[in-house]
Amino acid sequence: MKKTKQQKDRMSRLQTGRQWYTNGKTEIKTYTCPDGFKKGRLKSSVPRLSGKNHPNYGKKVWNSGLTKETDPRLAAIGKKISKTKSYS
Numbered sequence: 001m002k003k004t005k006q007q008k009d010r011m012s013r014l015q016t017g018r019q020w021y022t023n024g025k026t027e028i029k030t031y032t033c034p035d036g037f038k039k040g041r042l043k044s045s046v047p048r049l050s051g052k053n054h055p056n057y058g059k060k061v062w063n064s065g066l067t068k069e070t071d072p073r074l075a076a077i078g079k080k081i082s083k084t085k086s087y088s
Helices: 005-015 072-084
Strands: 019-022 027-030
Touching: none
Parallel strands: none
Antiparallel strands: 019 027
16 A cells, blocks of 8 residues: 555654664664663674675576566466556
């Protein structure tokens, strides 16, 4: 569902002025810093994988060159989408 401009404006007004605070275990987003919290967010415990560190680096993409004519999986997905979505 696409959001209207009014909905987007309302959401941005609700978020204005709020900051992320953490106590080392929990994160919250609020207007003022609660006791025992400091400004910021937790570091992710899982390191980000990018470039040569990513397990799929250098591997061929699964859907490279496939079309609905050459792969029945893509044809089936296309039929499902065209039934549920109207293009008007």
